[in-house]
Structures are given as C-alpha cells and as structure tokens.
Amino acid sequence: MDPFITPFRVQLTTEAFHEFRNGKVSRRRLSSLSNYYCDQEAARFSVEQSDPLVYEVWELEYEAVGRGLSFGMTRIFPGIVGKEFFFTRGHFHADSDGDEMYIVLSGHGMLVMSSHAGDCQILEMIPGQMCYVPGHLAHRTVNVGEEPLVFFTIWPPNLVHDYETIAQTGFPKLIVSGLSGPEIISNPNY
Numbered sequence: 001m002d003p004f005i006t007p008f009r010v011q012l013t014t015e016a017f018h019e020f021r022n023g024k025v026s027r028r029r030l031s032s033l034s035n036y037y038c039d040q041e042a043a044r045f046s047v048e049q050s051d052p053l054v055y056e057v058w059e060l061e062y063e064a065v066g067r068g069l070s071f072g073m074t075r076i077f078p079g080i081v082g083k084e085f086f087f088t089r090g091h092f093h094a095d096s097d098g099d100e101m102y103i104v105l106s107g108h109g110m111l112v113m114s115s116h117a118g119d120c121q122i123l124e125m126i127p128g129q130m131c132y133v134p135g136h137l138a139h140r141t142v143n144v145g146e147e148p149l150v151f152f153t154i155w156p157p158n159l160v161h162d163y164e165t166i167a168q169t170g171f172p173k174l175i176v177s178g179l180s181g182p183e184i185i186s187n188p189n190y
C-alpha cells in the first residue's frame with residue numbers, strides 16, 4: 001500500500017463501499033459463526049436449511065503503514081438463531097491499544113461491550129448517533145430490528161484484533177427476542 005495517503009472521499013452507503021477500490025470485503029455466513037450461538041441445535045438446523053448470510057464488512061486497514069485511520073462499514077442482516085438476534089463475532093483490541101468510533105447509519109441495534117473481568121455495558125444503536133468504544137472493552141454488534149443494521153467504524157492503525165478470547169468465552173450478556181421486543185439476559189455459558 002502506498003505509504004503516502006492521498007485525499008479521497010466516499011459516500012457512506014453500502015453501495016459506495018461495495019465499489020470502493022481500496023477496501024476489502026468479508027462476508028460471514030452462519031456456518032462460520034454457528035459455535036457462537038447459545039442454541040446449537042437451532043444453529044445447526046439453520047445452517048442445513050439455508051446457511052444465511054449474517055453480516056458483511058468492507059474495511060480499509062492501515063496496519064502496515066503505521067499511520068492513517070483504518071475504517072470500515074458493517075451491514076448485519078436481520079435474523080434470529082434460537083432466540084438470539086444475528087450478531088458479529090466480537091473481539092478485543094489486543095493490549096487495549098485503540099479506541100473505536102461507531103457511527104450508526106440505519107437499522108436498530110445493540111452494542112454489547114465487556115471487559116476481561118466480565119463487566120458488561122450495552123448501548124442501543126440508533127441511526128444518526130455515534131457510539132464510542134473504549135479500547136479495553138470487547139465489542140459485538142447485534143441487529144435487533146427488522147431491517148439491516150448498517151454502521152461506519154473508525155479505529156487507529158496498527159491495531160491487533162483478538163478474536164480468540166471471545167470465541168472461547170463469549171460475552172456475559174445475550175440479546176434475545178422476547179415477548180415485547182429485545183431483551184438482555186445473562187449468558188448461561190459465560
């Protein structure tokens with residue numbers, strides 16, 4: 001990557017990011033996430049039926065350059081596995097080495113954050129609002145609405161993503177579909 005970052009602009013839409021020549025895209029189907037869900041039976045059934053696309057991420061990381069700002073756009077589709085809404089894997093920023101900003105563009109979500117000690121904080125994600133994620137907290141986004149949840153994220157360069165910890169422990173809280181809407185419950189497996 002060119003170490004001299006040149007000015008550029010891009011529309012904050014998934015279509016524009018789809019066309020964005022510098023970014024990379026990754027798509028996550030349920031089969032690559034099924035271990036993360038509490039209801040393993042429901043996850044297996046859904047994978048066998050259609051293996052739905054849960055979320056996609058476009059991102060531009062300035063990891064190798066050591067400066068600049070990395071950024072990305074995430075779109076989580078609406079859906080449920082058992083009672084849990086579709087979510088991202090979630091991760092820590094290793095060594096608590098960088099805060100992150102989430103700007104919500106459309107949809108309705110919850111941002112679940114947890115420290116290594118298991119202190120959990122949850123923010124509602126509402127279009128037009130920004131959520132600030134301190135670098136020492138693991139973070140996962142959950143789509144609790146009926147439309148795709150789309151948000152733009154910005155983080156510092158040289159940030160190392162730790163996925164392993166969350167893959168092993170999960171988050172202390174789960175966001176599930178209740179009788180009158182999304183509910184926060186304790187994770188029985190945490």
Ligand code: S6P
Pocket residue numbers: 057059072073074088089090091100139140141153155
């Ligand atoms: C990166 C930032 C987001 C996520 C994205 C997908 O630091 O937090 O761009 O990468 O929302 O989530 P995950 O947990 O699969 O990376």
Ligand code: ZN
Pocket residue numbers: 091093100139155
């Ligand atoms: Zn992050």
